Amino acid sequence: MPHSKSNNLRLIEFFPITGWLKSYTRQELNSDLFAGTITAILLVPQGIAYAIMAGLPPQLGLYASILPPVTYALFGTSRTLSVGPVSIAAIMIASALSAPEISALGNPVQSALMLSAESGIIMLLMALLRMGGLVNFISHPVLTGFTSGASLLIIGSQLPQLLGLKAPSCGVELACYSEYLAGIVPATLLIGLIAIGLLIFFGKPLVFILKNAGMQPYLITAISKCGPLLTIMLATLAVAYFDLKAQQHIAVVGNVPSGFPKLNFDFSPIEKWYALLPYSGFIALIAYIESVAIAKVTANFRGEKIVPNQELIALSISNLTAAVSGGMPVAGGFSRTMVNFAAGARTQMAMLIAAAMLALAVIFFSPWFANIPKAALAAIILVAIIPLVKLSDIIHTWRYDRGDGIAEAATLLGVLVYGIEEGIMLGIILTLISHLRKTSQPHIAVVGRIPGTAHYRNIKRHQVETWPHLLLLRIDESITFANINYIEEFINAELSRQPDLKHIVLIFASISDIDTTALEILENLNHSLQAAKITLHISEAKGPVLDKLEKTDFIKQLQPGKAFFHTEDAVRELSKDGALSL
């Protein structure tokens, strides 16, 4: 941060809300009011559905939709990101809560709040260590494979809900499955199918009809986004009116406590913190990556700017707020943010309005939530999640880049077979290996002088002067443990090709670093060359590289070899005693 920066700018940096609030217009308020209402309508069913998916009471999803978006509005740099419960985090929470070492500790609600707190703390640490950039090291194929895999897990967890069944425990016994499927509750399935039909109809078909009817675009958006709420309301009314819960054994959400939660500051059992650590680490990572990715998409549309490190801070505070106010871990939701954006949200005021509406809903409508059938919630999740399964993308990626394709497929399979955390870890490791393989073969050019100039070029591509006792090598990448062996082998191959060699000059013009391993192997190489009466020189080393080398006695070890400033100096001195060959 430059010292000349005014206090005002610093305030905006830390509280981005101060940037837009003072010039906030009436017009913007109108847009935000509309978008906030639409998003709130979406948040109610999503909050309840994702909490249930995570294996938690519904209020943890609702509470996560109230205060966390408010703190994000204060600290976040995205104007349209909708922070709250999200499906991928929900399935990760479910995976944590069902892990033996965590379920053994009991009290899943406490575990969920501790996950919020711990992932918030991890994000804060990442922000303090300026590790916002680290997430760039998770490649897109790994993310896509992860999203597809997690979505398939979500689908697998929701299908039984749609059928009125519990999760199957049959393994590979086919007979068991036919018995299992005999337990389908027909009324539940009917509600689920009608709900899916309604939701699909509220998508493209209704938009198409309303467009042809000449309706205003903003009204079309408003009506089509009411699909989930309308579905839930109709299903709930049906349950209440026909008493389906008692008569047809339809599973419903159950009691949701009225009013606000008491603030919670009890996160006492230390062993739980420890057991939850790997899970909250991955939740923090994924929540951050997905939020920034979504925030960037909408920011790009309007030429706004996302500051990754500030996003870490904002998401961290939002998750800590969730922990304190009784909410499950939060992140920026993809579909919700796109709805908020499409509905015309201009600033985070839209999310403040949505949060206020959620608070009112929790206070006044909680009794109604009890009769929401779980099948209708499952339908909402399924319709939202199915487009995220992109299996054909793997073939696409494989055709373009083998290594990336393998990483994507392995991540997806890893998530399905081993679990969410293991799958993404596998993908990251495979990407790193494939990356190292690629960088382990740097471009090395044997160069010669373009006659009459001081320019040196690849002998394969240009007519250049060379000398039989002098080898000029230009290494086009930083020298590290990953590529030094390749470089060593390249030099050895050149040695056997040029038996009269007396001098080798390594041109360091493109090298910006030499790591410890590379330095040691260069030292060994120099010793072997000296034993064979060949002198090693370097030329055109950049300042920082030379500074680093001067901390060691490498330059001294080279003697009589030298560190030349220009390659031309090296050639003028070393080519003297050799015959010229073109």
Next chain:
Amino acid sequence: MPHSKSNNLRLIEFFPITGWLKSYTRQELNSDLFAGTITAILLVPQGIAYAIMAGLPPQLGLYASILPPVTYALFGTSRTLSVGPVSIAAIMIASALSAPEISALGNPVQSALMLSAESGIIMLLMALLRMGGLVNFISHPVLTGFTSGASLLIIGSQLPQLLGLKAPSCGVELACYSEYLAGIVPATLLIGLIAIGLLIFFGKPLVFILKNAGMQPYLITAISKCGPLLTIMLATLAVAYFDLKAQQHIAVVGNVPSGFPKLNFDFSPIEKWYALLPYSGFIALIAYIESVAIAKVTANFRGEKIVPNQELIALSISNLTAAVSGGMPVAGGFSRTMVNFAAGARTQMAMLIAAAMLALAVIFFSPWFANIPKAALAAIILVAIIPLVKLSDIIHTWRYDRGDGIAEAATLLGVLVYGIEEGIMLGIILTLISHLRKTSQPHIAVVGRIPGTAHYRNIKRHQVETWPHLLLLRIDESITFANINYIEEFINAELSRQPDLKHIVLIFASISDIDTTALEILENLNHSLQAAKITLHISEAKGPVLDKLEKTDFIKQLQPGKAFFHTEDAVRELSKDGALSL
């Protein structure tokens, strides 16, 4: 392998022994006989000591010193590597055998043989997958930190032996330690201290005295390398003569069965294979890395060549031989190989001779091994291992390269605190992160034309022509997930600096790959630029890169942007409508 290669060369490739055996001279035999004898004298105490360190009966170390070096002699490419039991592998075996999930399965001898078999199989798989090069991805600082940490663990395991104590189980209670130390067996400690004194004396002091006395160098080597055997013999004689075992409670090696082991082909319990997998994986990795490193050192002295993939095959077969012939896992030992080399070994015949001597020793001297005091063995291990602890190297590395220093320190601490496998894993991950951080900021140059030429150079370093509506960017590294974000930010920063920009040309001359993530972000960047009425072009893309891009519709998406062959073509076409500025 080229088709023209003769069968003879193929034979040498797979059986390197055929390369030197047919031209083997009398003189070489003399040298090898001498070196083999010296190495055998070292192998007897080392074999017994390392087996006991691993928590195994002594014969597993002796058997590992007989047939495995013979198979290595047939298949290995190093002429002086001494394959057999080694200290680092021994402590890794101890760590595996004491792990709860493995000790629960009982029968440590069987577990050790299965470790030999499994690490042999893993090496074979690595050889078939041509993964010999993968070990280049473990950096030297990580290896040094690992060696220091493992050596400290070995020292910690040997000190109680020297004192006649069992491993302490006191935790942090100081009172407990004073009670523990009261159990020291004075006679054991005395033997241990005398042994250490003798071993130190047989090192530099004796060499110095004999040199001054004018003795022949080869005799000095022979005498000084007898230190360990002489120490063991004296200690054993003392135990037998004074009946120290019964009278002073001195711990001894105990019964060693006479003669050869029966060959073993029973590796049945499948769950043990599974439980041992992570341990044998790391043993295979470390055994391979250390062996190749040592083999390279001695090969460099004589201008011989080590073929990494063939080494994998040779070490794999040696470990499988160990498993079948009742031996613990084997690798190339550093100190032993250096002794073999210094004693003048010319070929693997030296190790064949040493193996024959070991076989004779096992057949005829086994009864004597029973009375060897463990304290003398601990002394041998301690004197050999202490020089491997290189704590100051961490400061050295840290001064040269921060990331490498952190990785080295973390590996050492990780080995001590979490365990051997965890420590090396931590080091590898930290090295990769630091490597990615470095490669994530590629060199990017804004270039302009050197007047009157078609050469384009960095505007910061040369007087060049530029155009206000045309930006020429040369990216000097392959574009991947690790650096695309930096490149994107660089371009955005240039955009805000040049408000009149209409065309951007990315010069791909130094780019040899664009991965999936990078391609997606370039596509998004192109869309944002098009929205801002700026056209993106590329130039000088290499054949393979262009081929890869043509599998996608990226070039089509660029339209009206183009893929130019030469940057000059791009400038000729795009600079037309702009004013020239110098």
